Amino acid sequence: MANHKSALKRVRQTETRNDRNRYQHKTTRNAVRALRATTDKKEAEKLLPEVSSMLDKLAKRNIIHKNKAANLKSSVKLHVNGLK
Numbered sequence: 022m023a024n025h026k027s028a029l030k031r032v033r034q035t036e037t038r039n040d041r042n043r044y045q046h047k048t049t050r051n052a053v054r055a056l057r058a059t060t061d062k063k064e065a066e067k068l069l070p071e072v073s074s075m076l077d078k079l080a081k082r083n084i085i086h087k088n089k090a091a092n093l094k095s096s097v098k099l100h101v102n103g104l105k
Contacts, residue, residue: 042084049075056097062104069101 023029052072059065073094080090 042082045075045082046079046084049079053093053097057100060104062101065101065104069097072097 023032049072052068052075056065056068056072059068076085076090076094079085080087
């Protein structure tokens with residue numbers, strides 16, 4: 022375990038950030054799943070900007086890689102465009 026005051030603070034900060042990142046990542050994954058499960062085009066078009074925004078924020082904060090965010094956004098858009 023860390024002995025210095027600054028190291029103890031760093032441990033606390035890291036735990037807080039890990040919890041926040043895990044929550045945001047899981048919430049986004051659930052949103053993507055919900056969007057992919059949607060068969061109604063109007064509802065899917067309503068969810069699409071929200072999910073895209075969530076993915077962009079995760080990529081901006083380096084929680085996921087920017088290319089992964091781009092690939093997920095692309096696949097979700099293809100799904101929405103394929104709905105009738």
